[in-house]
Amino acid sequence: MPDSQILVEARREMEICNACRYCEGFCAVFPAMALEREFSTPDLTYLANLCHNCQGCYYACQYAPPHPFGVNVPQTFALLREESYRQYAWPAPLARAFEKNGLVVALTTAGTLALVLLLIGTLTSPGTLTSAYSGPGSFYNVVPWAAMTIVALLTLLFSLSALTIGGLNFWRDAGKNLSLRSRDIALGLLDALTLKNLGGGGHGCNNSDESFSQSRRYLHHAMAYGFMACFAATCSAAFEAYALNLPAPYPLLSVPVVLGIIGGAGLIIGTSGLIRLKIITSRAPAATELFGADFALLALLWLAAASGLMLLAFRATDAMGTLLALHLGLILSLFVLLPYSKFVHGIYRTLALVRNAAEGSN
Numbered sequence: 001m002p003d004s005q006i007l008v009e010a011r012r013e014m015e016i017c018n019a020c021r022y023c024e025g026f027c028a029v030f031p032a033m034a035l036e037r038e039f040s041t042p043d044l045t046y047l048a049n050l051c052h053n054c055q056g057c058y059y060a061c062q063y064a065p066p067h068p069f070g071v072n073v074p075q076t077f078a079l080l081r082e083e084s085y086r087q088y089a090w091p092a093p094l095a096r097a098f099e100k101n102g103l104v105v106a107l108t109t110a111g112t113l114a115l116v117l118l119l120i121g122t123l124t125s126p127g128t129l130t131s132a133y134s135g136p137g138s139f140y141n142v143v144p145w146a147a148m149t150i151v152a153l154l155t156l157l158f159s160l161s162a163l164t165i166g167g168l169n170f171w172r173d174a175g176k177n178l179s180l181r182s183r184d185i186a187l188g189l190l191d192a193l194t195l196k197n198l199g200g201g202g203h204g205c206n207n208s209d210e211s212f213s214q215s216r217r218y219l220h221h222a223m224a225y226g227f228m229a230c231f232a233a234t235c236s237a238a239f240e241a242y243a244l245n246l247p248a249p250y251p252l253l254s255v256p257v258v259l260g261i262i263g264g265a266g267l268i269i270g271t272s273g274l275i276r277l278k279i280i281t282s283r284a285p286a287a288t289e290l291f292g293a294d295f296a297l298l299a300l301l302w303l304a305a306a307s308g309l310m311l312l313a314f315r316a317t318d319a320m321g322t323l324l325a326l327h328l329g330l331i332l333s334l335f336v337l338l339p340y341s342k343f344v345h346g347i348y349r350t351l352a353l354v355r356n357a358a359e360g361s362n
């Protein structure tokens with residue numbers, strides 16, 4: 001298959017950068033680039049996913065537009081990353097979901113909300129959505145236990161399978177047949193968990209102009225750790241329900257609820273701040289054609305977190321049914337869309353950081 005236009009552009013820019021090397025101290029990309037004499041397609045895919053889009057090299061670059069060389073590494077790598085998400089997606093026909101991703105997210109969310117309402121309408125008596133229920137098992141008056149379990153399990157299993165196969169596809173190319181040591185995996189994970197490369201060499205990112213800030217890094221932390229806490233809340237709730245036979249909803253001071261509150265707050269703070277940064281960011285180093293996908297995932301995460309916290313606040317009232325339906329519809333949409341959204345960057349970037357640790361360039 002001939003190289004795409006964006007691959008050709010990435011190769012051209014890396015050849016200029018490899019001769020220049022001014023940005024070596026900014027992030028892991030430039031030391032990793034310096035190891036290559038020629039840039040194969042998997043190498044460029046790896047470098048693009050190693051880039052954390054801090055934009056530091058754009059503002060430092062003497063060859064950035066309007067210079068005739070037109071070097072714009074953050075923009076070029078953002079477009080190449082998106083190309084890699086489509087290339088490695090599983091099953092391949094669903095890779096098209098990355099095109100017009102904002103619309104796909106909106107339509108899928110409408111579909112999952114309709115599915116939840118259909119299940120409630122079919123399996124429960126009229127008026128269920130507007131009735132007040134309380135005590136253990138009250139959620140199952142609105143959405144029967146079996147329906148909730150089967151739909152959630154099927155969508156989660158599909159999502160995890162698609163994410164795993166996509167990650168393996170990426171590693172098969174970009175991993176360069178490296179034999180992995182546990183030390184490299186640990187180092188790669190540590191870099192991913194601390195977002196070291198979003199620190200831009202110590203000063204932070206260029207969010208909207210040439211000034212530096214750590215805000216994007218901290219907001220990303222709030223969102224990512226918030227997401228992990230919410231996932232842990234879901235797992236602990238499943239453990240209580242299935243292993244301990246304790247049906248939801250749970251008391252305020254139980255493990256699932258405390259984790260859910262911390263995670264929901266982190267998600268709302270992180271996604272709100274990242275949406276604001278995306279609105280004010282300079283368009284020059286950005287790939288604006290991908291903004292729809294970025295906003296769609298941030299908005300979906302925000303809505304899922306907000307609906308979860310609202311459900312907790314109003315679970316003893318007659319608004320519980322409607323809020324539960326809304327929350328479940330959003331969570332189902334999130335499960336289905338994770339492999340076909342910007343979420344996959346977390347997996348590919350972590351794998352790129354593992355290769356980076358294995359090559360020892362940083």
Ligand code: SF4
Nearest residue numbers: 017020021022023061
């Ligand atoms: S981004 Fe510009 S300044 Fe930095 S290494 Fe590349 S060519 Fe040099």
Ligand code: SF4
Nearest residue numbers: 027051052054055057
């Ligand atoms: S992480 Fe920042 S400095 Fe490094 S290539 Fe990406 S945008 Fe440039």
